Amino acid sequence: MDAGGGVLTFPFPDPPPAGRVLEVAPGVLWLRLPLPMKLNHVNVFLLDDAEGWTIVDTGMHSRRMETVWAEVLAGPLAGKPVARIVLTHHHPDHVGMAGWLTRETGAKIWATRTAWLFARMLTLDGHPRPTAAAVAFYTAAGMAPDLLEARRAARPMNFCDSVYPIPLGFHRLQEGMEIAIGGRLWRVHIGHGHAPEHATLWADDVVLVGDQILPGISSNLGVYPTEPEADTVGDWLESCLRLQAHAQPGQLALPGHNTPFRGIATRLDQLIDNHHTALTRLLDALRVPRTAADCFEPLYRRRIGSGEYGLALAEAVGHLNHLHQAGKIARTRREDGAWLWSRN
Ligand SMILES: [Zn+2]
Ligand SMILES: [Zn+2]
Known part of the structure; x- marks a missing residue:
């Protein structure tokens, strides 16, 4: 086991140019795809095997991505x-x-059951305006009234607007299973908190960590109207501690965003520490009752722009749910429907 406490290294600081691949380990190619948001890219990895390619993650759907x-x-x-x-x-x-890739190539999707179910369910759930449940969720989170009004009147970010229809039928990934690809044996370990049932794949020298363990940024631990009381922070902390046991010195981590790195255990230590520190600051700030939307300053210690407001609010709810379910804070309904959270 990698004991942590070391430094992170980034052996491939320069991503491959758009549409090109870079070999980061024997038979493992890195492809970077653009995203139309503040986080402007996602990493895809391509595993070479005698029987064919394994594509790990796929990018957002658009006409442009079909061409790429x-x-x-x-x-x-x-x-x-x-x-x-x-x-x-x-x-x-x-x-x-x-879905587009399965149509083009005939390959099957391999995913955890929850990931496949969520993806397929959400692609079938488009709405022209936010649902009553979504409005209630944002109201409870204390979203600023002008923002809430603007959201009510606009088409929400529908999953199906950026995801090609997910076909029926998939191959299930589950904890502990092993998959032989390209001369490596990849063992599946499941994480939670950033997304329910997030798969990570561990070989001796390379680990596909997805968004479970990111360098440079922390995985968003957002709570959404699908599960308003979720303790995403608790789920994620539990996963990090469990995944620590699998980290080996020298393993190259291949993340969903930013660049490949070495030092998985060290990165997990840093992320766990950062969340504990943020929870302490938040608990301290809740000597004065606050809504989730009032918690950005103690949680993030920086100004949150409009482009990241939704993600920041979702993650603030995650931290509050965690403190609440740990019995450290209480909540009362304000007259306008927002939860006011305060330290016990
Ligand atoms: Zn993600
Ligand atoms: Zn991502």
Whole structure:
């Protein structure tokens, strides 16, 4: 086990140019795809095997991404079929092109049951305006009235707007299973908190960590109207401690965002510490009752712009739910429907 306490190293600081691949370990290619948001890219990894390629995560769906993937299939992946499409978790930047790729290549989706169910359920659940449940969730979180009014009147960010339809039928990934690909044996370990049932795949020298363990940024631990009382922070902390046991010195981590790194145990230590420190600051700030939307300053210690407001609010609810379910804070309904949280 990697004891942590070391330093992180980044052996591939420069991502491959758009549409090109970079070999980061024997038979493991890194492809970077653009995203139309503040976090402007997602990493995809391509595993070479005699029987065909394994594509790990797929980017968001758009016409432009169809062109990019058509070029990748006809370029670096030409000459061999695609054997499988592995999805680490159900977020649109990871599953967006999976349905299109299955249509183009005939490959099956491999995912955890929850990731597949969430992805398929959410693609079938488009709405022209936010649902009553979503409005109630934002109201309870204390979203600023002008923002809430603007959201009520606009088409929400529908999952199906950035995810190609997910086909029926998938191959289930579950804790402890082993998959032989390209001369490596990959063992599946499941994490939670960033997304329910997030798969990570561990080989001796390389680990596909998805968004469970990110360098440079911390995984968003957002709570959404699908499960308003979720303790995402508790789920994530439990996962980090459990995954620590699998980290080996020298393993190259291949994350969903930013660049590959070494030092998985060290990174887990840093992330766990940062969340505990943020929870302490938040608990301290709750000597004065606050809504979730009032908690940005103690939690993030920086200004939150409009482009990240939704994610910041979702994560603030995650931290509050955690303190609440640990018995450290209480909540009361304000007259306008927002929860006011305060230290016990
Ligand atoms: Zn994600
Ligand atoms: Zn992601």
